[in-house]
Amino acid sequence: MLSFLPGFLLLPISFSLFALNLAFWGIVVTPLGILKLLLPFKAAHRLIAALGRRCYRGWTAVNTFLINLFNDVDWQISGQQQLDKDSWYLLIANHKSWVDIPVVSTFAYHLIPEPKFFLKDELKWVPFLGTGCWALDMPYMKRYSAATLAKHPELKGKDIETTRNSCAKFVHTPTTIINFVEGSRCTPEKQRAKNSPFTHLLPPKAGGIAFTLASMGEQFNAILDVTLIYPDNTQHIALDMLMGRLKRVVIQAEILPVDTAVIGDYFNDPVFRDNFQQWLNQRWQRKDQQIECYLKQNQRSLQATPVSQS
Numbered sequence: 001m002l003s004f005l006p007g008f009l010l011l012p013i014s015f016s017l018f019a020l021n022l023a024f025w026g027i028v029v030t031p032l033g034i035l036k037l038l039l040p041f042k043a044a045h046r047l048i049a050a051l052g053r054r055c056y057r058g059w060t061a062v063n064t065f066l067i068n069l070f071n072d073v074d075w076q077i078s079g080q081q082q083l084d085k086d087s088w089y090l091l092i093a094n095h096k097s098w099v100d101i102p103v104v105s106t107f108a109y110h111l112i113p114e115p116k117f118f119l120k121d122e123l124k125w126v127p128f129l130g131t132g133c134w135a136l137d138m139p140y141m142k143r144y145s146a147a148t149l150a151k152h153p154e155l156k157g158k159d160i161e162t163t164r165n166s167c168a169k170f171v172h173t174p175t176t177i178i179n180f181v182e183g184s185r186c187t188p189e190k191q192r193a194k195n196s197p198f199t200h201l202l203p204p205k206a207g208g209i210a211f212t213l214a215s216m217g218e219q220f221n222a223i224l225d226v227t228l229i230y231p232d233n234t235q236h237i238a239l240d241m242l243m244g245r246l247k248r249v250v251i252q253a254e255i256l257p258v259d260t261a262v263i264g265d266y267f268n269d270p271v272f273r274d275n276f277q278q279w280l281n282q283r284w285q286r287k288d289q290q291i292e293c294y295l296k297q298n299q300r301s302l303q304a305t306p307v308s309q310s
Helices: 007-038 042-070 100-109 121-125 129-135 146-151 158-166 188-193 206-219 237-242 270-304
Strands: 074-078 089-093 115-117 176-180 222-229 248-256
Touching: 007 042, 007 129, 007 237, 042 100, 042 129, 042 237, 089 100, 089 206, 100 115, 100 176, 100 222, 100 248, 176 206, 206 270, 222 270, 248 270
Parallel strands: 074 248, 089 176, 089 222, 115 176
Antiparallel strands: 222 248
C-alpha cells in the first residue's frame, strides 16, 4: 500500500517497525520462559506453550501485515491443498534471505502448525534468548563430535536420545519443524566457494535433516519440501523488501512420505548414509529445476507482454 513512496523514505520506517515487532514479542515471551523455569508442572508448561504459540502467531501476523503494507506483493502459493493444522511436518526449504523466515511463517499461518527451529543445546543457557526459545518450545539438538565419541564411546547415541527427549512434548501437539537444508543463505559467492553443482542452490547438508528424522521421524506425518522463489528480487531481497520493492513471493510445496528411505542410522550405517544423501541430492536437483523452469516461464511471459504505445 505504501510502495509508491521512495525507497530511501520507506527503509528507516519499515526497519524500525520490523525491529519493534521483534522486540515487543521478545519482551512478552521472555517472562513466559522464566515462569516455565519457576513452575515445573506439566499443566503449567502446556499453558505456557499455548501462550508461546499465540505470541509466535502474533509476531507472524504483524510481519505479514508489514510486508504487505510496504510492498505490493503478489503471493503465489501452490501445493497447499492437502495440508492441515492437525498434522506433524518436517519442512525443508532452500534459503535465499532472512526474509525466508517470516515468509515461511506466513505460509504456515493458516495451513500448518507454527514452525519451530532446532537450536544448539548450548543456547538454552543464553539469557533472554534461551528462556524465550524455551517458552516457545523450540527443540534443542545436542551433537557430539567424532573426537568426543572416540574418547567417550559411552556417549554414542546419547545425542539422538537427548534430542528425542527434547521433542517428546510434541507427541500430543501438532508441530512443524523447519530445516533450511543448505545451512546458510545462497549467494553467488557461496556457490562458487562450495563449487555448487546447482544453478540456483547451494549443496544440501544431509546430517541435520537425517538427525531430525532419526530423533522424531515416527512423529512426522509427512515431509514438506518447500521451494522459495523471489523472481523479481534476485540480489538483495531483504533490502528490497524494506524499501518497498518486493514484487512476488513464490512458494511451491510438495508433500513427501516419511518411510524407511529417510529414517535410519545416518551416522553409523554407511549404506543408509549413501542412500539418504542420494535421495536429498535428487530432491535438490528437482528443486533447482523447478526454480529454473519458473524463471524461464516468467521471462517468456515478460517478453510476450506487448508494450503499450502512447
